[in-house]
Amino acid sequence: MFGMGKPKGLVGLDIGSSSVKVVELKKKGSEYELVSLGLESLGQDTVVDGAIMDSFTVANAIEKIFTEHKIKSKAISTAVSGHSVIVKRITVNVPTEAEVANAIPYEAQQYIPFDMADVFMSYEVLGPPQTGPGFDVMLVAVKRDKILNHTNVVSQAGKEARVVEIDAFSLQNAFEMNYDPPPDRMTALLNIGASLMNINIMRGGVPLFTRDVSVGGNQYTDTLQKELDLSFEDAEKLKQGQEVGTVAADAKTPHIRSVSEILLLEIQKTFDFFRQTTTAENIQQIYMAGGTAKIEGLVDMLKEEFNVPVEILNPFQRVEINPSKFDTSYINDIAPRMSVAVGLALRSFDTP
Numbered sequence: 001m002f003g004m005g006k007p008k009g010l011v012g013l014d015i016g017s018s019s020v021k022v023v024e025l026k027k028k029g030s031e032y033e034l035v036s037l038g039l040e041s042l043g044q045d046t047v048v049d050g051a052i053m054d055s056f057t058v059a060n061a062i063e064k065i066f067t068e069h070k071i072k073s074k075a076i077s078t079a080v081s082g083h084s085v086i087v088k089r090i091t092v093n094v095p096t097e098a099e100v101a102n103a104i105p106y107e108a109q110q111y112i113p114f115d116m117a118d119v120f121m122s123y124e125v126l127g128p129p130q131t132g133p134g135f136d137v138m139l140v141a142v143k144r145d146k147i148l149n150h151t152n153v154v155s156q157a158g159k160e161a162r163v164v165e166i167d168a169f170s171l172q173n174a175f176e177m178n179y180d181p182p183p184d185r186m187t188a189l190l191n192i193g194a195s196l197m198n199i200n201i202m203r204g205g206v207p208l209f210t211r212d213v214s215v216g217g218n219q220y221t222d223t224l225q226k227e228l229d230l231s232f233e234d235a236e237k238l239k240q241g242q243e244v245g246t247v248a249a250d251a252k253t254p255h256i257r258s259v260s261e262i263l264l265l266e267i268q269k270t271f272d273f274f275r276q277t278t279t280a281e282n283i284q285q286i287y288m289a290g291g292t293a294k295i296e297g298l299v300d301m302l303k304e305e306f307n308v309p310v311e312i313l314n315p316f317q318r319v320e321i322n323p324s325k326f327d328t329s330y331i332n333d334i335a336p337r338m339s340v341a342v343g344l345a346l347r348s349f350d351t352p
Contacts, residue, residue, distance in 0.1 A: 008075075008348060009073045009075050009348060010073070010075050010076065010077040010162055010163060010344070010345065010347050010348035011023070011024045011036070011071060011073050011075065011076055011077070011159075011345065011348075012024070012025075012076075012077055012078075012170075012340075012341040012342060012343065012344030012345030012346070012347070012348075013062065013076045013077065013078045013154070013159075013341065013344065014078070014079060014167075014170075014338075014340040014341040014344060015047060015052065015058060015078065015150065015153070016042075016047065016193050016194060016337075016340075017042070017046075017047045017048065017049070017050070017193055017194035017195040017196065017216070017218065018041060018042055018047075018193070018194035018217070018218075018291065019039055019040060019041045019042055019291075019337070020038075020039070020040045020042065020058060020061040020062055020065065021038070021039050021337060021338050021340070021341040022036065022037065022038040022039075022062070022065045022066070022069070022071070022341060023036070023037055023338055023341040023342050023344070023345040024036035024037075024071055024073065024345060025319065025342070025345045025346065025348065025349075027349050028320075031318075031320060032177070032318065032319045032320065032346075033319065033320040033321075033322075034316065034319050034320065034321045034322070034326065034331075036069045036070075036071045037069070037326065037331065037338070038065035038066075038068065038069045038071075039065075039334055039337065039338070040061040040062075040064055040065050042057065042058065042061060043057065044232060046058060047195075048195060049082050049083070049195050049196060049214055050080060050081045050082030050084075050146075050195075050196055050212075051082065051146075051149060052149050052150065052153055055152065055153045055156060056156075058153050058157075059153050059156035059157040060157075062153070062154070062157035062159065063157045063158065066157075066159070074158065074159045074160050075159070075160055075162045076154050076159045076160060076161050076162060076163075077161075077162060077163035077164075077165065077344040077345070077347040077348070078150055078151075078154060078161055078163070078164055078165070078344060079164065079165045079166060079167045079169075079170045079340055079343075079344055080142055080146055080147065080149075080150055080164060080165075080166065080167070081166060081167035081168065081196055081198050081212045082146070082196060082212055082214075083212070083214075084142060084143040084145075084146035085140075085141075085142050085146065085166060085212065086111065086112055086113070086114075086119075086139075086140070086141040086142070087138070087139070087140050087166060087168070087207075087210040088111045088138075088139045089126070089136060089137070089138055089139070089207075089208065089209070089278075090107060090111060090136070090137050090139050091129050091132070091134050091135070091136055091137070092104065092107050092134050092135050092137050093132075093133055093134035094134060094135065095133070097125055097135060100123075100125055100135055100137060104121075104123055104137070104139070105121075107137075107139075108121060108123075108139055108141065111139060111141075112139075112141045114141070114143055118143055118144055118145075119141045119142060119143055119144060120141070120142050120143075120144055120147055120164075121139070121140070121141045122140045122141075123137050123138060123139045123140065124137065124138045125137055126138055126206055138207060140166060142164075142166075147164055150164065151164065163344075163347050165343075165344065165347065166210070167191060167196075167198045167212075167340050168189070168191070168198045168199070168200040168207070168210040168212075169200070169207065169210075169343070170339075170340045170341075170343030170344050171189050171191045171198060171200060171289055171313075171339055171340055171343055172189060172200055172202060172207060172343065173342075173343035173344075173346045173347070174289075174313070174315040174339045174340070174342040174343035174346065175187075175189055175287060175313060175315075175339075175343075176205060177315075177318060177342075177343075177346055178313075178314065178315060178316075178317040178318045178319075179287075179317070181285065183203070183204040183205075184203065184204065185203065185284050185285060186201065186202075186203050186208075186281050186282065186283050186284045186285075187201070187202055187203065187283070187284065187285045187286070187287065188200070188201050188202075188267075188271070188283045188285070188286045188287070189201075189202065189287050189289070189313070190267065190286060190287070190288045190289065190290075190293070191288075191289045191290045191339060191340060192216055192217065192263065192288065192289070192290040192291075192292035192293055193216050193217065193290045193291065193292065194216050194217045194218045194291065194292070195214065195216045195217075195218050196212055196213070196214060196215075196216055197212070197213045197215055197216055197263065197266065197267075197290075197292075198210070198211075198212050199211045199212075199213065199267070199270050201270075201271075201274055201283065208274070208278055208279070209270075209274045209277075209278055211270050211273075213266045213270070215262060215263055215266055216290070216292055217239070217290075217291055217292035217295070219259045219262065219263075220235075220239045220255075220256060220259045220292070220295060221235045221236050221239055222235075223255045223258065223259050224238050224239060224252055224255055224256075227255050228247060228251060228252070228255070230244065230247070234247075238252050239252070239256070239295070241296065252296075253296075253297075256295065256296055256297065257297065257301075260295065260297060260298050260301050261301075263292075263298070264301055264302065264305055267302070268305070271283055271306075282308075283306065283308060284308055285308055285309050285310075285311075286302055286306065286308060286309070286310045286311070287310075287311050287312075287313040288302070288310065288311070288312050288313060288336070289312070289313040289315070289336045289337075289339035289340070290336055290337060290339070291336065291337045293312050293313070293336045294312065294336060299311075299312065312336055313336060313339055314332075314335050314336075315335060315336075315338055315339040315342035315343070316331060316335055316338070316342070319342070
């Protein structure tokens, strides 16, 4: 989205609230093969709502992954999300596509609630609108300090950020490489991380609506910690399905469900807003990514609430993985968490 050099040789780097994820792919004809993969956990409050609070720790985590997995490339594609990111589908009323570029700076001012001097801006022409003249455009604006928050840490780790994208779009890249939905199917992609949920509603390869919500896996941990009088570490283990001391196996169930209902409400609000402002059509399928996607009972709750197919997204479904080099059971376990990193690694194969 915000290109800073040629895409060739890029390593996908996803800096999340609970971990740093790295994926490197290579392409053989039309097939993809996993070259490198790394995941390094981060402590509490290292990254909060998409903002890097402890750059030293994050830079060290990046360096550690690259060293341990012998990743030679220094070229990075990374992504940002959160409240400093504006994604808006707009209609620009100009007679030709060539004139969109001149109109964008003026049109954008009414949609971006920041000083234009303080943002990086990009756009993509989607085509003519369904009704009326002009062109539909996907407008993206990110505060400069948000971009620098990430690129400075990448530099601190001795790497170079060549591409900075939006989490929701990286997720879509990974989805489209691995799945072939019917072109007319309205699909919702949910990336539920530790502190943020990215929602991307798309159809036929076109993102129609995106939203970042400040809810995620940390709320499960906080609730279990408080309600069952646990340490942060034990609450994390319990959330992930591990046994913790004398805590009964079913003690967590009502607390897990109460937080899942909060997530469900935010998803419902987003879908309702989308229908009210964009189209009256309903979502026809949901794919979930991020570590929180595997929370006990969450998939079933979404199926019940929305009465549509709900699936955990596997970003390695069409990626060749050498079992002599990688532990496939480990990769299957962490796959949902690696979705954005896979989408970012795919940027390496974009045409410059």
